[in-house]
Amino acid sequence: MNDHDTCSCHEPHVHGYNENKSKYLARLKRIEGQTRGIHRMIDEDQYCIDILTQVSAVTSALENVALALLQDHIAHCVTGAAKADGEAAEAKIAEAMKAIQKMVKS
Amino acid sequence: MNDHDTCSCHEPHVHGYNENKSKYLARLKRIEGQTRGIHRMIDEDQYCIDILTQVSAVTSALENVALALLQDHIAHCVTGAAKADGEAAEAKIAEAMKAIQKMVKS
Amino acid sequence: MNDHDTCSCHEPHVHGYNENKSKYLARLKRIEGQTRGIHRMIDEDQYCIDILTQVSAVTSALENVALALLQDHIAHCVTGAAKADGEAAEAKIAEAMKAIQKMVKS
């Protein structure tokens, strides 16, 4: 579906987030656990407002992961493309802006 | 920590979301699966922008769960309190507004 | 377009925000001034990031106005409808939820 094999600034399958990969995996594990926790809260008939607080916490944790991924992406792929080739950079920026728009508008 | 045993409009441990409980549990299961999918995408070195798209999808799914829980909460607990007792209603509304603020401001 | 003349809990043209009306008007005046300030920053070629900071400040001020209006609306119109008539309350809650959804999803 896209060009993850041909990122202009990376080896195939090596991306901006690569050097922080284990941290990202740990964060996702924690978020998965929190999601399971919300499932349990509903199953145990806990109070709606307490569940909403937990849902907001997970939403916020996911947004923080997205912001970190984006920073790695801009620092590596976008600036990498900028150095290599103006047109490729433009495409990378347009693509990144679509992702930012989704984050801002949700 | 809060009054989930004494909600003015419900039996103990029966909340606004109760009649939709199995639907909420299924939605949370799906979100847990999507979170595991993001973990796998990172583990398999997939492209950053594709991962961001998935993170936005999960964030949006969680927000939809929160909005549905909130609607059930207002329709049952808040209006229940409004019918029973003005002061209790005020406290319920203040509590719900805090939850809405967290949703809007994140 | 809607029922602002027949709100079940109010005189015609008297709404939940009415007792705080002068405060709301002052807040809107301030937001209008801030918007004019952003126009001036762009006209004077100020730095993009400083302009973005100001845009975020105005967005946040508008969200706070919306949250306050919503609280007044729930405290007066929604609970008023809840006390008077179950069906009217349901319609009021559905309408308020649409407004909350727009706030959360933007």
Next chain:
Amino acid sequence: MNDHDTCSCHEPHVHGYNENKSKYLARLKRIEGQTRGIHRMIDEDQYCIDILTQVSAVTSALENVALALLQDHIAHCVTGAAKADGEAAEAKIAEAMKAIQKMVKS
């Protein structure tokens, strides 16, 4: 307060948004008018939900201005710094990420 006179990729006081300046000024004028419209709606005691709809429209218009400014900023200042100097680029990216975080988290 910041380096708007020394942007590494621009003449003093020439920024990424410069070539779209008149469009930005027109958008801000329209937003100022919409803000004045909300003030009038409150002054005329219009229905709360209609006012909330208008507040959401203005918030959304401001977010769109912010996204456009950000795109111009990344396309000019950030990639300009990337081409010129790695360290300056890092500082520009950190600064842009703070602005994006404010947009996402509000």
